[in-house]
Amino acid sequence: MSQRAGWFAWLIFMIGALYFVLPLFGTFVFSLQKVRGSIGFSAYTAAFANPDFLRTFLFSSLIAVLTIVASLALIVPTAFWVNLRMPRWRGVVEFITLLPFVIPAIVLVFGVIRTYGKPLTLFGIPLLPPLLNTELSTNIVLVAAYTVLSLPYMYRATDNGLRAMDVRTLAEAAQSLGASWVTVLMRVILPNLRTALLSGALLTFAIVIGEYTIAAFLARPMFGPYLQLQVRNRAYEAAALTIVAFALTWLAMGIIDLITRQRSTPLTGGR
Amino acid sequence: MTFLALTNVRKVFPNATTPAVDDFNLSVQRGEFVSFLGPSGCGKTTTLRMVAGFEHPTAGAITIDGRDITGVRPNQRNIGMVFQSYALFPNMTVADNIGFGLKVKGASKAEIKQRVAEMLSLIKLEQLGGRYPYQLSGGQQQRVALARALAIRPQLLLLDEPLSALDAKIRVSLRNEIRAIQRQLGITTIYVTHDQEEALSLSDRVVVMNAGVIEQIGAPFEVYNFPKTAFVASFVGTLNIFEARVSDPAAGVLQLSAATILVSPSHLSGRRAGEAVKVAMRPEMIHVKSTGAADENRLTGVVENVAFLGAVARIHLRVGEMTVLVDEFNNPHLAVPAVGSALTCYFAREGCIVLA
Ligand SMILES: Nc1ncnc2c1ncn2[C@@H]1O[C@H](COP(=O)(O)OP(=O)(O)O)[C@@H](O)[C@H]1O
Ligand SMILES: [Mg+2]
Numbered sequence: 139m140s141q142r143a144g145w146f147a148w149l150i151f152m153i154g155a156l157y158f159v160l161p162l163f164g165t166f167v168f169s170l171q172k173v174r175g176s177i178g179f180s181a182y183t184a185a186f187a188n189p190d191f192l193r194t195f196l197f198s199s200l201i202a203v204l205t206i207v208a209s210l211a212l213i214v215p216t217a218f219w220v221n222l223r224m225p226r227w228r229g230v231v232e233f234i235t236l237l238p239f240v241i242p243a244i245v246l247v248f249g250v251i252r253t254y255g256k257p258l259t260l261f262g263i264p265l266l267p268p269l270l271n272t273e274l275s276t277n278i279v280l281v282a283a284y285t286v287l288s289l290p291y292m293y294r295a296t297d298n299g300l301r302a303m304d305v306r307t308l309a310e311a312a313q314s315l316g317a318s319w320v321t322v323l324m325r326v327i328l329p330n331l332r333t334a335l336l337s338g339a340l341l342t343f344a345i346v347i348g349e350y351t352i353a354a355f356l357a358r359p360m361f362g363p364y365l366q367l368q369v370r371n372r373a374y375e376a377a378a379l380t381i382v383a384f385a386l387t388w389l390a391m392g393i394i395d396l397i398t399r400q401r402s403t404p405l406t407g408g409r
Numbered sequence: 410m411t412f413l414a415l416t417n418v419r420k421v422f423p424n425a426t427t428p429a430v431d432d433f434n435l436s437v438q439r440g441e442f443v444s445f446l447g448p449s450g451c452g453k454t455t456t457l458r459m460v461a462g463f464e465h466p467t468a469g470a471i472t473i474d475g476r477d478i479t480g481v482r483p484n485q486r487n488i489g490m491v492f493q494s495y496a497l498f499p500n501m502t503v504a505d506n507i508g509f510g511l512k513v514k515g516a517s518k519a520e521i522k523q524r525v526a527e528m529l530s531l532i533k534l535e536q537l538g539g540r541y542p543y544q545l546s547g548g549q550q551q552r553v554a555l556a557r558a559l560a561i562r563p564q565l566l567l568l569d570e571p572l573s574a575l576d577a578k579i580r581v582s583l584r585n586e587i588r589a590i591q592r593q594l595g596i597t598t599i600y601v602t603h604d605q606e607e608a609l610s611l612s613d614r615v616v617v618m619n620a621g622v623i624e625q626i627g628a629p630f631e632v633y634n635f636p637k638t639a640f641v642a643s644f645v646g647t648l649n650i651f652e653a654r655v656s657d658p659a660a661g662v663l664q665l666s667a668a669t670i671l672v673s674p675s676h677l678s679g680r681r682a683g684e685a686v687k688v689a690m691r692p693e694m695i696h697v698k699s700t701g702a703a704d705e706n707r708l709t710g711v712v713e714n715v716a717f718l719g720a721v722a723r724i725h726l727r728v729g730e731m732t733v734l735v736d737e738f739n740n741p742h743l744a745v746p747a748v749g750s751a752l753t754c755y756f757a758r759e760g761c762i763v764l765a
Binding site: 303304307308310311312313314315316317318321325326329330332 | 461463483484485486487488489490492494496497498499500509510513514554557558561
């Protein structure tokens with residue numbers, strides 16, 4: 139790479155980094171100024187003191203983890219199969235996974251409420267009771283809705299990971315050694331997708347933690363609506379919460395990374 | 410005794426107009442080393458993948474040791490496979506790669522460990538069991554892939570252009586190593602390549618393929634010296650091919666554009682005078698010294714170019730409209746003719762092949 143190109147790359151990188159870091163930094167500085175004329179962490183103390191904070195954050199985290207599990211279970215086999223056996227369907231699958239970008243969350247949630255708020259029937263045959271009647275079933279609907287929201291990120295990440303390796307040949311090599319499809323997926327494909335899946339999971343986690351519309355309309359005690367309430371009433375605490383949520387999200391992902399690292403072969407470092 | 414048999418095997422891919430493989434018949438003996446040789450796209454890989462079970466034949470049957478395996482899934486066939494791209498599992502060490510097949514089959518830890526050690530010593534990489542594939546050279550990776558395929562004690566070993574991604578020196582040493590290991594284990598092997606030198610130097614028998622069909626099956630010596638079709642003649646080795654007209658079939662006389670030559674009359678049996686044929690000769694059958702035989706053919710022309718190929722010097726001799734390639738064995742006393750000089754070359758009538 140020429141000197142000039144190197145400089146240019148750095149410049150773009152710095153602009154990108156500033157674009158990303160500046161708002162975060164601004165929020166952080168703002169969150170320190172709760173007490174007029176002095177810098178301090180009183181906004182944080184106040185925010186932590188509110189029991190709703192931990193309650194909603196934990197609940198959101200639980201929903202996020204369930205969403206990640208559901209999304210992985212749905213996307214990984216699908217992307218694997220599309221890559222391996224049905225490359226002609228790639229366009230269709232990609233289009234479907236991108237739908238959450240063009241359908242606003244508000245439309246999605248109204249669709250969900252209309253569909254699951256009353257008994258679900260098909261040609262007059264009852265299929266499901268109203269799902270939004272109990273807390274448990276509402277939570278299931280919530281996870282399902284978030285799984286839909288996560289599709290673009292999860293599919294992209296998985297697909298990128300799959301394309302980075304020669305899935306077909308690796309699968310065939312494993313098969314010729316006696317591996318079934320399940321073994322191929324669990325022992326060969328998944329371990330090599332670790333990094334890609336982790337990034338998909340990270341994005342999903344972040345989306346679920348910050349999501350407002352669906353959580354509010356399904357009236358679940360999620361972190362998004364709680365944060366929104368704080369923004370309206372207590373600006374400094376809200377800024378502090380944003381920073382904390384951000385840090386916790388990264389921490390959560392670090393833990394996931396650590397766990398998955400240990401579960402696959404211990405020395406897996408290089409990629 | 411036939412170990413692997415392909416009978417009337419045919420493969421037509423969906424939406425394809427012509428079959429990728431057609432009318433494929435082959436019997437491989439136990440312990441035999443057979444190569445599929447042919448240009449890119451002639452159906453070698455497809456045939457191999459049908460044996461491995463990754464493609465299903467449109468028609469025909471494949472049997473191993475008398476058992477029809479056409480419907481058996483690839484992971485039930487116990488066939489070792491080596492790919493051009495190595496296809497090592499990047500998340501596993503060399504040892505884990507080699508042990509993978511045994512682990513999948515539920516072998517005990519001790520058993521796996523012992524077999525892996527055995528395999529590592531077979532490929533002479535005892536020290537590298539703990540490395541990851543990305544820490545190995547291409548040649549080392551392919552040896553690991555070979556060990557991985559052999560670790561499961563397969564009944565058949567399939568290699569699809571295993572050396573194509575390697576550089577020339579390693580290609581030669583590794584192919585000899587593969588052959589030595591194959592002999593040592595006595596494993597029945599099919600080796601796919603588009604490199605005729607590889608096929609000729611390694612194989613007990615070569616299957617020459619073109620456009621989805623078998624052109625000829627034979628020992629390297631047979632395929633090289635007695636090609637059955639014009640395709641085999643031109644694909645295997647280098648060949649001079651000239652248009653000719655039959656002058657006197659009984660005496661074996663052919664008229665070329667710039668000369669009259671003699672061939673074995675038996676090559677012209679059934680031909681009529683005036684008929685157009687193609688005549689071919691290997692460059693190494695043509696010499697710049699006369700043997701003095703009475704019926705020796707001779708062609709005189711102008712030296713166009715001399716290419717030095719290592720073991721031989723290849724002289725391009727312009728004779729009228731034809732360019733004749735003449736190979737002279739290299740030696741320190743070789744008198745290399747000057748470009749532009751006149752030269753006469755000689756060849757025996759027995760060295761000529763008449764092609765349909
Ligand atoms: N999966 C496939 N679908 C359609 N056509 C294929 C497929 N695989 C191979 N072919 C076609 O079959 C022919 C033989 O291919 P292949 O067996 O790979 O040739 P080779 O290994 O001798 O280079 C080629 O024309 C190729 O385009
Ligand atoms: Mg091929």
